[in-house]
Amino acid sequence: MGPEAGSWTTRMLAAPLGGGVRYNGPAAVPFSLVGLANQHLDGQIGIAADFSGRVREPMLNGVIRANNLTYENETVGTRLTNLKIDGQFSNDEFILRSLTATAGEGTVSATGKVGLSEAADYPITLTADLNNARLARSDSLGATATGKITLTKAPGVAKIEGRLNIPEARYEIIRQGAAEVAELTGIRRKSELTEGGGKPAPKPGFAGIFDLNLRIRAENQLFVSGMGLESEWRANIVVGGTSADPEVRGTMEIVRGTYSFASRRFDISRGTIRFAGSALTNPTIDIAASTTAEGVTAILNVSGTAQQPRIAFSSSPSLPQEEVLARLFFGTNVTNLSATEAIQLAAALNSLRGSGGGLNPLGKLKSATGIDRLRILGADDATGRGTALAAGKYITDDIYIEIITDARGFTATQLEISLGRALSVLSQTGSFGGSSVSIRYSKDY
Secondary structure (H helix, E strand, O other): OOHHHOOHHHHHHOOEOOEEEEEEEEOHHHHHOOOOOOEEEEOEEEEEEEEEEEOOOEEEEEEEEEEEEEEEEOOOOEEEEEEEEEEEEEEOEEEEEEEEEEEOOEEEEEEEEEEOOOOOOOOEEEEEEEEEEEEEEOOOEEEEEEEEEEEEEEOOEEEEEEEEEEEEEEEEOOOOOOOOOOOOOOOOOHHHOOOOOOOOOOOOOOOOOOEEEEEEEEEEEEEEEEOOEEEEEEEEEEEEEEOOOEEEEEEEEEEEEEEEEOOEEEEEEEEEEEEEOOOOOOOEEEEEEEEEEOOEEEEEEEEEEOOOEEEEEEEEOOOOHHHHHHHHHHOOOHHHOOHHHHHHHHHHHHHHOOOOOOOOHHHHHHHHHOOOEEEEEOOEOOOOEOOEEEEEEEOOOOEEEEEEEEOOOOEEEEEEEEOOOOEEEEEEEEOOOOEEEEEEEOOOO
């Protein structure tokens, strides 16, 4: 064959096709060819298709049917059961006549077409309807959604759009353990560099890059908890940009909430999280919470961004910030602090001012020893404890142990065992006699 026939790849793509596929068995076998990590499809599926045409433009005729599949995504906890599929291959397109599934207490359904022609740029038209569908259920994230999403792809057009209402969602802020590996900045791998020295633009996958226009609304019941925070929010958000570089705009506003700090409970009176097209993980924050301590109303103000928050304290009647913190931390005014308490107060003020490299002996000791929590406790006449140092460590994700000691020889050991998201067993033993065991149960409503 002469050079005019083209390269071997050109000849291969132009080669004629002929044959067929018959399969009736576990869906996990064909699904494994997709190569999606931490995702599974179980149950029986039937495929019967005959193909003709050419490699570049195949023609298929046949069907795909399944009546009781189960799909699981281990990463976010998505689980679709009773999944039914009725699809048909018709020449150069796949027609999804019907897809239905149960998602928690809700349902998911979809119909549409996927083109198989390279010349037509693989056109896609899909519509998905969600009815109170649970899309995520993991230890840190849970969400249900109602609405419609459409996916359209044609020459010159590729978009995903829709409107979703979120009846309920839950997000738990996970504690970052001491064993967390820090990300090294300033490192660039050779394969990631372009001729100009920057990172290359994201490459589209088989389906290409889609423009996004998703409107997400939640009237309430967006629950955020963890690290001392218990809160409920409402949201009105628009996701734009592209699938490779999404832009999030809109706001989340507090409905109600509390925050525990320095063994005190703050009631959140104002809370707004604003997305302005920047990274999803770095919105603008404006939160105020208050509590009463030693005759004054202390107000905690959080502003700035999620990655660079600014924290400040004010009060009514107005007092200097160090006086507010002294009353919060130690229950007394700043002139009555011991030397040890004054050091801790100075470290707290330094941290709030964002200087980072100043005096913070507790922080340096915590980092050097690898413990997870280090704090100074005030005297407790009931137990005979003087001003004490408490050091705690997470032995596993579910077991936390803390040792408390003072200069008088008092020693106590506290053990907390988490039996689940809501149930914990607490045990304490002290050197001056006495021990206790208790069960703590907490649940969001």
